[in-house]
Amino acid sequence: MAIKITFPDGSVKEYPRGVTAAKVAEDISSRLAKNAVAARVSGVLQDLEDEIQEDSSLEIITVDQPEGLEILRHSAAHIMAEAVKRLYPQAKLAIGPAIENGFYYDFDVPEAFSPEDLGRIEAEMHKIVQENQEFTHWEVDRETAIKEFAAMGEDYKVELLQEMEDDQVSIYKQGELVDLCRGPHLPSTGKLKAFKLLNVAGAYWRGDSNRPMLQRIYGTAFAKQKDLDEHLRRLEEAARRDHRRLGRELDLFSIQEEGPGFPFLHPNGMVIWRSLEDFWRKEHRRRGYQEVKTPIILSESLWQRSGHWDHYRENMYFTEIDERPYAIKPMNCPGSILLYKRRLQSYRDLPLRYCELGLVHRHELSGTLHGLMRVRCFHQDDAHIFMLPSQIQEEITGVIDFIDYVYRDVFGLNYRVELSTKPEDAMGPDEIWETATEALRKAVEAKDIPYEVNEGDGAFYGPKLDFHLEDCLGRTWQCGTIQLDFLMPERFDLTYIGEDGKEHRPVMIHRVIFGALERFIGILIEEFAGAFPVWLAPVQARVIPVGERYLDYADQVRRQLMEDDLRVEIDARDEKVGYKIRSAQLEKIPYMLIVGEKEAEAGTVSVRHRQAGDLGSMPVEEFRKLLRQEAASMALQPLDISSVVD
RNA sequence: GCCGGCGUAGCUCAAUCGGCAGAGCGGCGCAUUCGUAAUGCGUAGGUUAGCGGUUCAAGUCCGCUCGCCGGCUCCA
Known part of the structure; x- marks a missing residue:
């Protein structure tokens, strides 16, 4: 009895019924068989050793494919679990999935694993690989499975089974390890060649801080040792662009023991800050925003009215003035709302766009603080748009375009969008949430931007579109957000006078572009690895006189450049040129201007760029134009001299 | 907040079994006046995160506190 197997290229071949994908792969080429990890049979991933009983399409999955690598990593997780069970028989298994760049497995063990334990576990894994144990699998009814796992003491598996439908x-099963798993897996443990256990961390069972804390071991695995080495090298490189490290090395900011989560901006960091702020102001002005500033401390009663008291109190700081209770603002919206309410508003004035670089304070859990990325006080580039219901779509779209312009066009950053929906602890009725969520959904879809839905992650007053950026290790941070709010206007009884002379209820958008200046700067530090484009660079050019005799000329050059507000300084230290260049390179200063006898006589500077190297000499005036233009255009790459226009 | 790890000079890191706290870089001083990634010599710099305990003796062992790092939870 033969069955027909259709291959991805459309060709069809006959095989005996019950043939395995492994045999078919072997039939095609021994090389394919060697790299095969699983098969996709009629669209479903399965093991290579599973028998194929009917006419099917077949794709052999190899380790070179993303799915193949995922299977490899998932199998690595199982092998790690077996190693852990051998060394710690009392360990209970939780879950062990493949993740981006690797895998993990959660264990319940009486004592936490130490970093040294990882070495032992890894060694045991190597043994298991050596033993080349086969992965086998079978189906069983759920009740039996529950009994069997209960007998093994695998309480977490039992819980998972009880919830399955x-x-x-x-x-x-491979070797001594029996695990509940959908598969597929490698044919045998010997197929795992290149892996490494990276670290161990606590993780709550099912991500719930009320449930037991388990021990999670993270590891990574690749098809080849070369790929693994490359990945480890990338991790090291990423550590070098960590904004916390660069923040110290480039003297941009610091966080002192006296204020965990409260960053200090140094003079260099402040230059970046001011550049961003100038850019921010200019871009908002031309989009019809009006800048405001609202107080940091406001009466507790305001926060009760806004709903923060009921929904956000845990994150707030409080104080008392003249025996009356006040709160430090965690958000800027109530302040903007008070401004809106200060007078009667006409429909003619809507949309009213108030923007504010507002300093907010939030009590974040100590364990979550992270450099500039997560702090306890930060400046939001906030705005509140008060508008007619008919203006919702256009305003949302305007903000989406604004964010896209800033992220992609100006900074060259890739981002990911999430639609965050009603959280459990939310204000207002479901219908309003639905209306608001659909409005946001409609706006992103109209822009044809891909997005994921992040269920239950909205603000307590409204759903939001979140814009995430990546740091050097690929961790994502929420930066921009657009929140649509029907509820605050209600709670504060906001109104506008309509065409009909009657009072109507406006709708609000709360939105940020950078998100927080602090976090955005953190992202930029890592994105540029500290080598900022000229418009952001704390020092744009450093004049390096080759000897003391040329200090006067160096100063003349500096003055000339400073006339255009360029940030230039002189390295007047009594050191050799090579030394001064090295220091400027390490400080990642975009341009170095070497001046000596020749330059002083000709009125030129010898230009060196931090990446391009020696660019030869040019008249000071020409360099001035180049630098001015590079700064003004917010160029991400150095300009070519020939492209500079007068 | 929770789990684990870590904390020595401004930075990077040494200090054997519990036995005199050290080096390089950076800083400062002197010499040198130099042409595209490190000139030489000298010198200052420490409550070994803090508090308590064990010991003849603690950077080292124990306890507590603080901070940092990696995760989890949470979020701009």
Whole structure:
């Protein structure tokens, strides 16, 4: 009895019924068989050793494919679990998935793993690989599975099984390890060549801080040792662009023991800050925003009215003035709302766009603080748009375009969008949430921007579109957000006078572009690895006189450049040129201007760029134009001299 | 907040079994006046995160507190 197997290229071949994908792969080429990790049979991923009983399409999945690598990593997690069970028989298994760049497995063990334990576990894994144990699997009905896992003391697996809806579940076994798993897996443990355990961390069972804390071991695995080495090298490189390290090395900011989560901006960091702020102001002005400033401390009663008291109190700081209770603002919206309410508003004046670089304070859990990325006080580039219901779409779209312009066009950053929906602890009725959520959804979809839905992650007053940026290790941070709010206007009884002379209820958008200046600067530091484009660079050019005799000329050059507000300084230290260049390079200063006898006589500077190297000499005036233009255009790459226009 | 790890000079790191706290870089001083990634010599710099304990003796061992790092939870 033969069955027909259709391959991805459309070709069809006959094989005996019950043939395995492994045999088919072997039939095609021994090389394919060697790299194969699983098969996709009629669209479903399965093991290579599973028998194929009917006419099917077949794709052999190899380790070179993303799915193949994922299977490899998932199998690595199982091998790690087996190693852990051998060394710590009392360990209970929780879950162990493949993740981006690796895998993890959560264990419940009486004592936490130490970093040294990882070495032992890794060594045991190597043994298991050596033993080349086969991965086998079978189906069993759920009730039986529950009994069996209960007998093994695998309480977490039992809990998972109890919540599953399928009648039949799939069980995998390799060596001594029996695990509840959908698969597929490698044919055998010997296929795992390149892996490494990276670190161990606590993780709550099911991500719930009320449940037990388990021990999570993270590891990574690749098809080849070369790929693993490359990945480890990238991790090291990423550590070098960590904004906390660069922040110290480039003297941009610091966080002192006296104020955990409260960053200090140094003179160099402040230059970046001011450049961003100038850019921010200019861009808002031309989009019809009006800048405001609202107080940092406001009466507690305001926060009760806004709902923060009920929904956000845990994150707030409080104080008392003249025996009356006040709160330090965690958000800027109530302040903007008070400004809106200060007078009667006409429909003619809407949309009213108030923007504010507002300093907010939030009590974040100590364990979550992270350099500039998560702090306890930060400046939001906030704005509140008060508008007619008919203006919702256009305003949302305007903000989406604004964010896209800033992220992509200006900074060259890639971002990911999430639509965050109603949280559990939310104000207002479901219908309003639905209306608001749909309005946001409609706006992103109209822009054809891909997005994921982040269920239950909205603000307590409204759903939001969140814009995430990546740091050097690929961790994502929420930066921009657009929140649509029907509820605050209600609570504060906001109104505008409509065409009909009657009072109507406006709708609000709360939005940020950078998110927080602090976080955005953190992202930029890592994105540029500290080598900021000229418009942001704390020092744009450093004049390096080759000897003391040329200090006067160096100063003349500096003055000339400073006339255009360029940030230039002189390295007047009594050191050799090579030394001064090295220091400027390490400080990642975009341009170095070497001046000596020749330059002083000709009125030129010898230009060196931090990446391009020696660019030869040019008249000071020409360099001035180049630098001015590079700064003004917010160029991400150095300009070519020939492109500079007068 | 929770789990684990870590904390020595401004920075990077040494200090054997519990036995005199050190080096390089950076800083400062002197010499040198130099042409595209490190000139030489000298010198200052420490409550070994803090508090308590064990010991003849603690950077080292124990306890507590603080901070940092990696995760989890949470969020701009």
